[in-house]
Amino acid sequence: MGYKPIILERGRAVRQRTKDTFGFWRQRRLDPESNVQFGEGGAGTFSDGKLYSQISDPRHLGRKVLEEFVRAGAPEEILYVAKPHIGTYRLVSMVESMRETVESLGGEYRFGCRVDDIEIVDGQVRGVVLADGAVIRTDHVVLAVGHSARDTFEMLHRRGVYMEPKPFSIGARIEHPQSIIDAARFGPQAGHPLLGAADYKLVHHCSNGRTVYSFCMCPGGTVVAAASEPGRVVTNGMSQYSRNERNANAAIVVGITPADFPDSSVLAGVALQRHWEERAYVAGGATYDAPGQLVGDFLARRPSTQVRGALPSYTPAVHLTEIDACLPDYALAAMREALPAFDRKIPGFAMDDAILTAVETRTSSPVRITRGEDGQSLNTRGLYPAGEGAGYAGGILSAGVDGIRAAEWVALAFGPA
Numbered sequence: 001m002g003y004k005p006i007i008l009e010r011g012r013a014v015r016q017r018t019k020d021t022f023g024f025w026r027q028r029r030l031d032p033e034s035n036v037q038f039g040e041g042g043a044g045t046f047s048d049g050k051l052y053s054q055i056s057d058p059r060h061l062g063r064k065v066l067e068e069f070v071r072a073g074a075p076e077e078i079l080y081v082a083k084p085h086i087g088t089y090r091l092v093s094m095v096e097s098m099r100e101t102v103e104s105l106g107g108e109y110r111f112g113c114r115v116d117d118i119e120i121v122d123g124q125v126r127g128v129v130l131a132d133g134a135v136i137r138t139d140h141v142v143l144a145v146g147h148s149a150r151d152t153f154e155m156l157h158r159r160g161v162y163m164e165p166k167p168f169s170i171g172a173r174i175e176h177p178q179s180i181i182d183a184a185r186f187g188p189q190a191g192h193p194l195l196g197a198a199d200y201k202l203v204h205h206c207s208n209g210r211t212v213y214s215f216c217m218c219p220g221g222t223v224v225a226a227a228s229e230p231g232r233v234v235t236n237g238m239s240q241y242s243r244n245e246r247n248a249n250a251a252i253v254v255g256i257t258p259a260d261f262p263d264s265s266v267l268a269g270v271a272l273q274r275h276w277e278e279r280a281y282v283a284g285g286a287t288y289d290a291p292g293q294l295v296g297d298f299l300a301r302r303p304s305t306q307v308r309g310a311l312p313s314y315t316p317a318v319h320l321t322e323i324d325a326c327l328p329d330y331a332l333a334a335m336r337e338a339l340p341a342f343d344r345k346i347p348g349f350a351m352d353d354a355i356l357t358a359v360e361t362r363t364s365s366p367v368r369i370t371r372g373e374d375g376q377s378l379n380t381r382g383l384y385p386a387g388e389g390a391g392y393a394g395g396i397l398s399a400g401v402d403g404i405r406a407a408e409w410v411a412l413a414f415g416p417a
């Protein structure tokens with residue numbers, strides 16, 4: 001449309017970010033500004049790159065997102081297969097290609113540019129302040145900071161931007177040998193090259209009123225260290241396009257609401273996430289190893305001492321112990337009820353040797369930065385909260401769709417370039 005947006009990204013360009021992230025996974029060197037959550041490409045860059053969503057999309061904006069991805073180098077099959085995915089390595093080069101397109105159209109990227117403050121005068125955005133003190137004057141800011149920008153949420157709260165706490169889910173990653181999942185899903189055809197690695201989606205409604213479900217299932221993938229803050233451990237999952245690693249992994253998570261948060265403040269969900277991530281860090285030995293426990297031991301309430309069967313894939317390493325210290329009692333009770341129920345759907349799911357790695361806390365944003373019909377913050381004109389951090393997306397595709405909507409709202413308010 002002829003606009004020349006400036007993209008302010010706290011993290012580094014994707015190649016450098018990849019090195020920083022591997023530095024954490026291999027050498028425990030966490031860079032709080034360049035990691036699985038932060039840097040060019042956002043949270044989905046080191047992922048399975050699953051591209052399906054349950055959002056209502058009457059204008060088929062998801063199709064536009066997929067077409068842009070194909071232009072950037074995604075396999076064409078994502079336009080027609082039922083559950084498209086891209087895998088980590090391809091995502092990295094696609095992110096670079098999309099940057100080149102944006103730049104060729106007049107956009108500008110600034111890496112290592114963290115927005116630390118926002119200037120609001122009489123309820124209207126007038127500019128942003130960067131970490132180095134530089135000020136950029138503007139009346140239009142699209143705020144798409146993701147679910148892990150806790151310092152940014154704190155700043156917005158201090159500035160009085162309207163936000164509310166919102167539900168999310170917590171739990172742990174589970175890993176099985178992929179062959180167990182393939183056998184349960186494909187029967188005698190398991191292992192057939194045309195079928196590839198099987199996936200699953202499970203839900204169980206517990207007697208304590210909680211719902212437990214599988215989330216972000218990664219067939220033939222690995223569990224990844226997804227921390228962005230020192231002294232905290234968080235898990236997530238990723239795969240390559242081939243999905244041919246030995247294990248299947250998924251988060252097994254329990255839905256929680258603001259009623260479970262420690263208090264009624266807007267950022268209480270962030271406090272809850274931090275609390276359990278710190279407990280996981282300590283339980284893992286305070287080295288960024290993640291605490292892990294075999295499913296048989298978890299169900300029998302005894303610590304694990306030795307892996308058998310599925311080798312955990314999380315790096316730097318999994319520290320075998322008990323994960324009870326890393327999650328609230330209601331979540332543990334719900335998971336203990338759900339695992340045998342899941343085993344009835346996928347025989348072997350609650351096998352003794354499957355591994356739980358804790359803790360999974362960043363399933364979605366703990367806040368909503370509420371916006372009105374015009375896409376602007378309820379009380380701050382010119383601020384367009386968008387994507388997952390604002391509570392309006394839950395994955396790569398839905399965040400892309402929301403990005404299109406945000407761009408349209410800015411264009412409507414801004415007028416012709």
Ligand SMILES: Cc1cc2nc3c(=O)[nH]c(=O)nc-3n(C[C@H](O)[C@H](O)[C@H](O)COP(=O)(O)OP(=O)(O)OC[C@H]3O[C@@H](n4cnc5c(N)ncnc54)[C@H](O)[C@@H]3O)c2cc1C
Pocket residue numbers: 008009010011036037038039040041042043044045046047048049050051052113114115116144145146147148149152216224226236237238386387388389393394395396397399
């Ligand atoms: C390991 C992993 C695997 C995943 N797998 C999948 C999957 O297979 N499929 C799927 O659909 N979803 C997956 N997700 C979720 C998906 O990545 C997110 O839903 C999606 O990236 C949200 O997009 P977003 O643009 O809203 O936010 P993000 O992608 O989080 O982007 C926010 C960006 O803002 C930057 N930022 C934050 N604060 C500031 C600031 N103050 N100043 C400047 N820049 C800032 C961050 O560095 C980041 O680049 C996965 C997530 C992770 C972590």
